[in-house]
Amino acid sequence: MDWVTDRAAQDDWLVVLYTESFEEQLRERRGACYTELNWIQETIVSQRDPAALVIVWHSGELIARLNPTQAIDLRTVPSDQQPSVLIDHLRLIRERDSKRTGYRAERLPDPIQKPAINSASDVVDFARYNFDVGIEQYDASLKFGNSMQRNNATRLLDMLCEHYCENDIATLHGWVDAGCGSGLVGSIIKYKADSHCPRSYEPLQKARIRAGFDYSPRTVAYARRNNDSRAYTDIFRADLRNIEPGYLQKKTGTSWVDLVIANDVLHWLFTPDAIARAMRNCRNMLRDQGLLAMTIASSGTGRIFFEAYHKVLSGVVEADAAMNECVRGVWSAYTRNPIGMQSLSNVVRCAQVSGLRVVEAIVRYEPVTYSSTEGYVNDVISYGDQILMAPLADCDEKHRHDVWRRIGSEFKAAHESEIGPGKYVHDQFVIYLIAQRVQDRRNA
Numbered sequence: 541m542d543w544v545t546d547r548a549a550q551d552d553w554l555v556v557l558y559t560e561s562f563e564e565q566l567r568e569r570r571g572a573c574y575t576e577l578n579w580i581q582e583t584i585v586s587q588r589d590p591a592a593l594v595i596v597w598h599s600g601e602l603i604a605r606l607n608p609t610q611a612i613d614l615r616t617v618p619s620d621q622q623p624s625v626l627i628d629h630l631r632l633i634r635e636r637d638s639k640r641t642g643y644r645a646e647r648l649p650d651p652i653q654k655p656a657i658n659s660a661s662d663v664v665d666f667a668r669y670n671f672d673v674g675i676e677q678y679d680a681s682l683k684f685g686n687s688m689q690r691n692n693a694t695r696l697l698d699m700l701c702e703h704y705c706e707n708d709i710a711t712l713h714g715w716v717d718a719g720c721g722s723g724l725v726g727s728i729i730k731y732k733a734d735s736h737c738p739r740s741y742e743p744l745q746k747a748r749i750r751a752g753f754d755y756s757p758r759t760v761a762y763a764r765r766n767n768d769s770r771a772y773t774d775i776f777r778a779d780l781r782n783i784e785p786g787y788l789q790k791k792t793g794t795s796w797v798d799l800v801i802a803n804d805v806l807h808w809l810f811t812p813d814a815i816a817r818a819m820r821n822c823r824n825m826l827r828d829q830g831l832l833a834m835t836i837a838s839s840g841t842g843r844i845f846f847e848a849y850h851k852v853l854s855g856v857v858e859a860d861a862a863m864n865e866c867v868r869g870v871w872s873a874y875t876r877n878p879i880g881m882q883s884l885s886n887v888v889r890c891a892q893v894s895g896l897r898v899v900e901a902i903v904r905y906e907p908v909t910y911s912s913t914e915g916y917v918n919d920v921i922s923y924g925d926q927i928l929m930a931p932l933a934d935c936d937e938k939h940r941h942d943v944w945r946r947i948g949s950e951f952k953a954a955h956e957s958e959i960g961p962g963k964y965v966h967d968q969f970v971i972y973l974i975a976q977r978v979q980d981r982r983n984a
């Protein structure tokens with residue numbers, strides 16, 4: 541029956557062969573088959589993208605618990621006809637499912653509600669809203685734009701593979717991609733392993749658990765839809781602010797992994813305290829000696845642009861008579877660092893206070909050249925309009941457009957007076973950090 545399982549795997553079906561010994565274990569609620577079926581049913585209802593559990597009924601009696609599933613009775617079908625009967629049955633289920641759920645063309649959910657801002661910590665929810673609304677745009681910028689994330693992720697994964705190679709680590713039980721977005725990390729791992737450098741990526745590719753999570757519901761739906769090649773075994777919704785091993789267990793069947801990867805994620809928590817708490821949550825999901833590998837935006841990035849942005853936006857916030865003092869205070873601070881850039885020393889300290897030993901921590905200068913400052917501003921608008929204009933979330937399009945225009949002029953003038961007219965080199969500094977969970981915190 542191997543061909544049935546192969547076929548099912550391709551089409552997102554899980555097939556359970558129902559035999560006499562299976563029946564006995566289910567009736568008595570014990571044994572490996574019983575445990576496994578529980579796990580399969582839980583997996584299907586809780587996290588798989590539309591999947592079907594198909595019971596292929598070979599012998600015995602089908603117990604009541606399995607009746608609602610899409611069983612096919614092969615007890616009386618001659619063995620040479622079983623393949624075609626089965627294929628027809630699977631096709632029928634698929635057609636029915638596609639009518640009921642839209643199957644592969646599953647619609648993305650509506651965006652989450654825009655959060656109210658009452659205190660500084662609410663800006664994290666604003667970032668979540670931003671990613672939720674903009675996931676298609678984000679993914680397009682990865683595929684077709686001047687994306688920094690794409691290169692960061694590849695470099696980080698190369699560093700990890702080097703580490704595994706130097707330490708003779710050939711297999712991993714599992715990894716988790718925290719803040720997985722549209723699934724960039726998983727697809728790089730899959731692509732690299734399938735193509736030109738299979739050996740070095742093997743530990744990552746062969747891991748039994750290859751999970752991704754994100755706090756944005758639309759992003760999770762999008763990543764699942766993108767996961768045709770099964771780069772990830774599980775994709776689910778979770779927040780770095782509170783994820784813990786029990787939840788990982790519920791979603792993936794394991795409470796610990798060898799590696800947590802967070803590519804361009806942690807600065808979206810904005811403050812060192814919040815970043816350290818998230819790192820501790822990552823640490824708690826790691827086995828002893830397991831690794832947290834991350835990239836994070838470093839302070840200094842886009843200095844001329846962000847100075848111009850701050851000058852214009854803080855002026856707008858100050859002049860907004862409708863804003864109450866508390867909200868004004870939140871946004872004034874926000875305009876100084878709207879993407880949560882961090883210094884290397886802060887990030888290293890966050891890792892240390894979270895019970896991690898820093899194995900490697902560097903800042904790399906990774907400039908991106910634009911033909912003009914306008915080209916850069918257009919890129920920023922398409923990627924981060926919501927997040928950078930967060931203080932103006934309740935204003936109309938025209939006002940936002942006008943503010944962008946003013947930022948663009950201020951930025952251009954500052955660039956020309958400092959560097960001169962012409963091309964704009966966007967100074968991008970990226971922090972790469974690999975840290976290890978150590979049992980004894982004194983070694984951290």
Ligand SMILES: C[S@@+](CC[C@H](N)C(=O)[O-])C[C@H]1O[C@@H](n2cnc3c(N)ncnc32)[C@H](O)[C@@H]1O
Pocket residue numbers: 668671672689693718719720721722723724725753754755756759778779780781802803804805808809
């Ligand atoms: C810049 S994107 C990077 C996505 C992906 N890691 C990549 O390299 O393409 C940041 C992602 O982190 C997610 N994210 C930010 N803060 C998070 C948190 N506290 N918990 C879970 N996901 C988070 C966002 O929803 C977004 O998808």
